[in-house]
Amino acid sequence: MDPMHSGMRYTPKVTEHDWDPSLQFLPASDSKKLEKKKRPGKVGAVIGLLVFFLVISLMTGLLVWHFHFRKDVRVKKMFTGSMRITNQVFEEAYENPNSTEFQTLARQVASQLKEIYSKTPQLSKYYVGSTIQAFSEGSVIAYYTSEFNVPAGQEAAVDNTMASMDRIVDKQQDQQRRRHSDRDNSNLVFEDVMTSELDTRLFKSSRAYRYTQHTRANHIGILESPGFPNYPYPPNTLVQWQLRADRGYVIKLDFDTFNLEENCKKDFVKIYDSLVAIESRVMEEICGYYSPSDHLTFTSSGNVMLVTFVTDEARNYPGFRAHVSQVPRTTRASQCGGKLSGASGTFASPNYPNYYPPLTSCVWSIQVPSDKYIKVTFEKFLISDAGQRGNMCSKDYVEINGKKLCGEVPSVETAKANSLAVSFFSDASYVDRGFTAKFEAFEPKDPCPNKFMCSNGNCISEKLKCDGWNDCGDNSDESTCKCEKSQISCKNGLCKPKFWLCDGVNDCGDNTDELNCGLCAKGQFMCSNNKCVSDKKKCDGKDDCGDGSDEANCERSNSVKCTSYTYKCKNNNCVNKMNPECDGVDDCSDGSDEKNCDCGQQPFKTSRIVGGQDASYGEFPWQVSLHIKGSSHVCGASIISDRWIVTAAHCVQDDAKTRYSQPGTWEVYLGLHEQRDKSKAVKRGLKKVISHPSYNAYTFDFDIALMELDSPVTFTDYIRPICLPSPSYVFPTGKSVWITGWGATREGGYGPNVLQKAEVRIINSTVCNNLMGGQLTSRMLCAGVLAGGVDACQGDSGGPLSSLSPGQSSSRMFLAGVVSWGDGCARRNKPGIYTTVTKFEGWIREVTGV
Structure with missing residues (x-):
């Protein structure tokens, strides 16, 4: 069942504090018609001249008044803040804004704030008033907003003064204490004053609501966006939840559903470690769409938290639901x-x-x-702060060996001692995922037994040294190497795999691997058929190459002669723009390049958890797991419609034991993430299995097959089709693509439980064919890994090779290939081979009607 439709259905009430601001409009002048009159006489001319000079004088006066004498252009400035009242003790009644105790203390705090501002020359003339929003424990912390009406041009002076309010308050209170040292002083004593300008997005909404919630022990509360889950959230709305926990507890906020507009400038949730929106206490600002498995969970430092939700005027989404609970501070x-x-x-x-x-x-x-040294390996490391400057690590950081670490790059640290201290620190604002690390002891004389020690402290197999792959992470295993004949010898001394030769990517770093790649002279363009033509003839509107490649992907995208390199619209006109389909731009005059584009979308934000190859739940919603009935996973496949999936032909060939070509042999799992947990997946049987009629079991040529489900599947966030590329779609050499599946994680190994992903790169077909002993055909695509050691393997067959579209206004995945064959798994200089889907687009559409 889709988690979006589970749980309580709750719509926040709209009867509480409604903060609708009044709107003021300037009256519009009545327009008057001017009638055309007869030619004026001398008197009329004089009158006209006088009127002209009068208008000029009036305009001049208005301009002088506007630029020199107008003093009433004012800017509304809102500041939020908190302060600790040290000579008061917190009472439960302070939680209730309607209680006598709250109102009495609030009046006293507001009065003293007014006095502080009145004694500050930069603020006194512009101060409007203050509102006390809440109180919390410790002794008593007061939360407030203060409004100022500031003349245009004076904003910076007010901002700078408010930024130093803590020093101003300390100074004034110190003076007051000296004056009243000889008698009782009934004034409140303020400490730990912090202020910040209120995010302007938090007071521009037409509707505003505030809710309060106090968590209880052994109870989980619900916090939902307005209308969730029955309706999209409303436009132009601000909702704030003030959350409290019992004394000695902290608040845990756990989102199980989060679906907002992608742009945080439009709709967003902002979480504060406070009861008002103080920017120096903001924990995170989030928007977009997150998977329920993405650990969107926050914990406060004390027993209060503020959650704000802001929407703009358009594009309303389902919203969010979160669980609120309290956790003992000692547990944390x-x-x-x-x-x-x-x-x-x-x-x-x-x-x-x-x-x-x-x-x-x-x-x-x-x-x-005592006879060992220590090595600490940070396997996953995500400590980024919005206010962090460069590598200074002045806010959130890990400190080890006298070195501060922050950012998103895992590292290895060693200590020449048997003891070591590792510190972690986070400041008051912006939090992140953090880190996971392991420590291990090693022999001082042999830090990497039977292995090569990298400069960064990593230990790798000696076989990986000088193999062309950056296995260490700092490239130290590839320095001072002597290149083999099977490698590219870069001028800078590095050695690189031969299949990166002439792939359009500067792998050497000095461009050695991309020199002398063309067959044409300088000033000439090499056509796809290897013919050379002058650069001047490229994009001149004439097919000089003979195959149309010199007119492909030119800036003009109007109708051109149809070739294998142009995109054919439904009206049979062709455009020469590379990969125009589903890129968010209407290139065809009939708009057909943007039709049928409900495909290839990754609904959730990609997880930032690095260092592993587990895919996030729902990250590749077109991935299919094919099972033999009553058995386990055998092959992968890709969803292309609600009834059809694509796989490899070699997955459906009969053998002596099993009739793989028969629909009744198979069970199909869609939306599956973990092989051992099929409860969230959708199971289907098959109606048809159609292998390509030209499939060659010896060469793996035409290795593609279609399967029709026995009943249509309903698309969800976890079950969606991938886009089919047109015959003219180009997946250029060097482009990064993704392979996914539950295949063996190593050659001869076992399949994993969780869906795996790996980023690979499309490889030059000529170079790849040489590496693979001339076994490639024109219907095969070659892709290899960027860092080595990862590849498709047994059990991944039939799965997708997914490629992200290049469009700026589109982020869709296209099915570049189908996992077909390879020489072992993840072997060095042995890339994977995939069936090229563009070669079969016509056959797929003819058979399926998709």
Whole structure:
């Protein structure tokens, strides 16, 4: 069942505090018609001249007044803040804004704020008023908003003054204490004053609502966007939830559904470690669409949290639902830091892979046997702060060996001692996922037993040194190498795999691998049929190559002569733009290049968790798992419509034991993520299995097959079709593409439980054919990995090779290839071979009617 339709159905009430601002409009002048009159006489001419000079004088006066004398152009400035009242004790009644206790203390705080502003020359003349929004524990923390009406041009002065409010308050209170030292002072004492300008998006909405919620022990509350899950959220709306926990607890906010507009400038959720929107206490700003498995979970530093939700005037989405609970503060602290000992072990930032809380400080003391040294490997590392500047790591960071680490790059650190301290620190604003790390002891004289030690401390197999692949991560395994005959010898001393030769990508770093690649002289263009023509004849409207390739992908996209390199519209006109289909632009006069484009969309934001090859749930919703009835996964496939899927022909060839060509042999699982958990997947049987009639079992040529489901499937976030490319679609050499499947993770190994993904790169067909002993045909596509050691393998056959479209206004995946064959799995210089789908687009549409 789709999680979007599970759980409670709740629509927030709209009867609470309605903050609709009044709108003011300037009156419009009545327009008057001017009648055409007879030619004026001398008197008329004089009168006309006087009127002309009068108008000129009036305009001049208005301009002088506007630029020199107008003083009333004002700008509304809103600031939020909090301050600790040290001479008060928190009472439960302070949680209720309608209580006498709240209103009494609020009046006193507002009065003292007014006094502070009145004694500050840069603020006193512009101050309008303050509103006390809430109180919380510690002794008592007051949260407020202050409004100023500032003349245009004075905004910066006010901003700078408000930024130093903590010093201003301290100074004024210190002066007051000295004046009243000889008698009782009933004034409130303020400390820890913080202020920031309110995000202007938070007071421009036409509708605004505020809710309060106090969590309870052993209870999980629900927080939902207005209308969820029955209706899309409304436009031009601001909703705020003030969340509280009991004393000694922190708040845990866990989103199980999150579906907003992709652009955070339009619709967004902003979470604060506060009860008002103080920008220095913002934890995160989020928008877009997240998978339920993406760990969108936040924890406060104290017992309060503010969640704000803002929408603009258009494009309303389903919204979100979150669970709110309280967690003992001691539980959170016990997960942070501590003593670690032994030969090896692991540790992670608090709440990993969820977001770590703000204002966190942890220290891990690691100790290994006395005759060993320590190595710490950060396997996944995501510590990025919106305010972080370069590599300064001045906000959130890990400190180890006197070095601060931040950003998104995993690393390895070693210590020439048997003890080591690792610290983690997060400030008050912007949190991230954090890190996971392992420590291990090693022999001082042999840090990498029987392995090569990289400069960054990584240990890799000696066989991987000088093989052309950056296995260390810092390229130290590829320095000072002597290249083999099977490698490219770069001028800078690096050695690279031969199949990266002339692939359009500067792999050497000095462009050695891309020199002397063409067969044509300087000033000539090489056609796809290897004919050479003058560069001046490219895009001149004439087919000088004879195959149309010199007129392909020219800037003009008007109708041209149809060739194998042009896109054919439904009206039989052709355009010469490369890959125009579903790119968000109408290139065909009949708009047919943008029809049937409900495909290839990845609904969820791609996870930032790095360092592994697990795909996120729903990341490749066209991926299919083919099972023999009553057995396990055998092959992959791709959804192309609600009834049809594409796989490899070699997956459906009969053998002595099994009739793979018969529909009754198969079970099809769509929307599957984990092989051991099929509860969320949709199962279908087959009605037809159609192998390509020209399939050659010896050469794997024409290795493609179609399967028709026994009943249509309903598309969801986890089940969607991939786009079929037209015959003219180009997947250029060097382009990054994705392979996915549940195939063996190593040659001769076993298949994984979770769907795997790997980024590979399309390889020059001529070079690839040489590497593969001349076994490629024109219907085969070659792709290899960027970093080595990853490839399609047994069990991945029939699955998709997915390619992201190049359009700026589109982000769709096209089916570039079908996993076909290879020489082993992930062998060096042995890329994978895929069936080229563009060669079979006509056959697919003829058979399926898609």
